Amino acid sequence: xSAALPYKLIATDLDGTLLRHDESVSERTRAAxxxxxAAGAAxxxxxxxxxxxxxxxxxxxxxxxxxxxxxxxxLYHAGEHRLLTSVTLDRQLAGLALAKIEAETGPLYLAAxxxxxxxxxxxxxxxxxxxxxxxNVMIDEPADLWTAPLNKVYIQHPxxxxxxxxxIAREVAGDLVGVMVAGHGIVELLPLGLTKATGxxxxxxxxxxxxxDTVAFGDMxxxxxxxxxxxxxxxxxxxxxxxxxxxxxxxxxxxxDGIAVVLERLYLS
Numbered sequence: 001x002s003a004a005l006p007y008k009l010i011a012t013d014l015d016g017t018l019l020r021h022d023e024s025v026s027e028r029t030r031a032a033x034x035x036x037x038a039a040g041a042a043x044x045x046x047x048x049x050x051x052x053x054x055x056x057x058x059x060x061x062x063x064x065x066x067x068x069x070x071x072x073x074x075l076y077h078a079g080e081h082r083l084l085t086s087v088t089l090d091r092q093l094a095g096l097a098l099a100k101i102e103a104e105t106g107p108l109y110l111a112a113x114x115x116x117x118x119x120x121x122x123x124x125x126x127x128x129x130x131x132x133x134x135x136n137v138m139i140d141e142p143a144d145l146w147t148a149p150l151n152k153v154y155i156q157h158p159x160x161x162x163x164x165x166x167x168i169a170r171e172v173a174g175d176l177v178g179v180m181v182a183g184h185g186i187v188e189l190l191p192l193g194l195t196k197a198t199g200x201x202x203x204x205x206x207x208x209x210x211x212x213d214t215v216a217f218g219d220m221x222x223x224x225x226x227x228x229x230x231x232x233x234x235x236x237x238x239x240x241x242x243x244x245x246x247x248x249x250x251x252x253x254x255x256x257d258g259i260a261v262v263l264e265r266l267y268l269s
Contacts, residue, residue, distance in 0.1 A: 005040055006266045008213035011200055011226060014047040014057065015183055016219035016254050017236055025061060032260035036267040042207055044068065046196050048182040048222050050113045050151050051076050051083060053121070053134050066206065070113065070151045071180060071190055071222060072199030075206075081117070085202065088115050088149045089177070089191050095146065097173035097189060101155070104168050111136070111154040112145040119151065127156055128185060153189040162187050166221075181240070182222045195225035215266070217251075217259050218243060234262055 010033070012018045018025055033043050046068040047054055054069050054076070064079030075085040102108055109126035113119060121136040122145050123129055129136055139145070145153070157165045166187050169179040178190035204214065216223070216230035219239040227233025227246055235247035236258045244250055251258035 005213075007215040007231065008041055009204060009207065009209040009215070010036055010041055010043045010263070011046045011214055011216040011230060012043065012259060013196075013218040013220070013223055013226075014045060014049060014054070016238060017217050017223075018045070018254070018259060019057070020255055023057065026257050026260070028257045029260040030061075032257075032263040032267070036263050039267050041267070042209065044200070044203055044207075046072075046200050046216070046218075046226060048180070048186075048188070048196075048220075050074065050119055050121070051117055052119055055081070055117075066203045068196060068199035068203055070199075071178075071182065071188065072194050072196045073151045073191065075199055075202055083117050086115055086151070087191050087194060087198075089152060089189070091146050091150060093176045093192075094150070094153050094189055097169075097176040098153070098155070100172045100176070101169045104172050105157055105160060105165065109156040109158070110142055110145060113151045113154070115149040115151050126158075127154065130185060151190075155187050155189060156185060180222045182220055188222075196222060197225040197229035200226055201229060215262075217262070219254065234258075 037043055044066055048071045050070040051074050058078040067076045067078050069076050073087040076083055110124040111127045112122050123136045123138050124142045162181050166179050166181045178192050178194050180188045182188055211229050212231050214230040215232040216226045217234045219236040221240055221242045223243055224246055232248045234249045234251055235244045237253035251262050
């Protein structure tokens with residue numbers, strides 16, 4: 001790679017960042033990424049989605065490199081359709097964490113992402129699933145969530161908003177699990193200490209790239225750790241205020257080609 005490159009690694013979140021609302025990537029953004037990679041930079045997707053919810057997007061993009069999935073839990077080789085590494089949630093600790101959270105909030109609605117290339121997302125009674133093409137399996141018995149290894153547990157509350165629920169969860173169970181706001185209606189319980197930075201640093205080592213060579217793009221609080229790890233963090237115009245507060249730069253929204261605006265300046269000017 002050329003020493004003149006502004007950044008050797010471009011890390012992009014998917015939802016609300018690389019993807020538009022309809023899960024497409026604009027031609028302008030595709031062209032900007034293609035120009036950056038032609039110049040010698042590497043592009044890596046870093047998403048909260050588990051592999052089964054990411055694979056179809058990567059295939060549609062003809063993306064063949066490494067992808068960090070599941071909030072950093074999974075390192076996936078898109079070209080080979082192969083899961084390289086995976087970290088699972090200790091189900092006993094997660095159950096204890098849920099009990100402590102519910103002691104403060106009352107009953108929660110639950111869903112869970114099973115580990116593996118074909119891991120299903122199980123959705124319990126009351127949990128509100130966002131409309132879209134992502135597959136899930138509805139279950140009647142919450143106990144069924146715990147019958148196989150998991151990457152994460154999703155929690156929702158009938159009245160509390162995402163930030164309030166996450167704050168309470170961290171206060172009462174933050175010594176047992178990681179708590180992450182990953183999108184609207186998406187509060188996750190994760191293996192303690194796991195972040196997008198965990199998976200991104202592992203992928204970067206495989207690529208021979210350092211944090212000092214990395215620019216990262218994101219839109220939600222689950223991108224904060226990635227921004228802290230990378231040399232430069234760029235928040236989308238539509239980003240959560242918590243992420244904007246720690247960003248080095250704020251670009252325009254994902255619908256307005258915010259990634260392309262920055263990459264064109266960095267690699268094409």
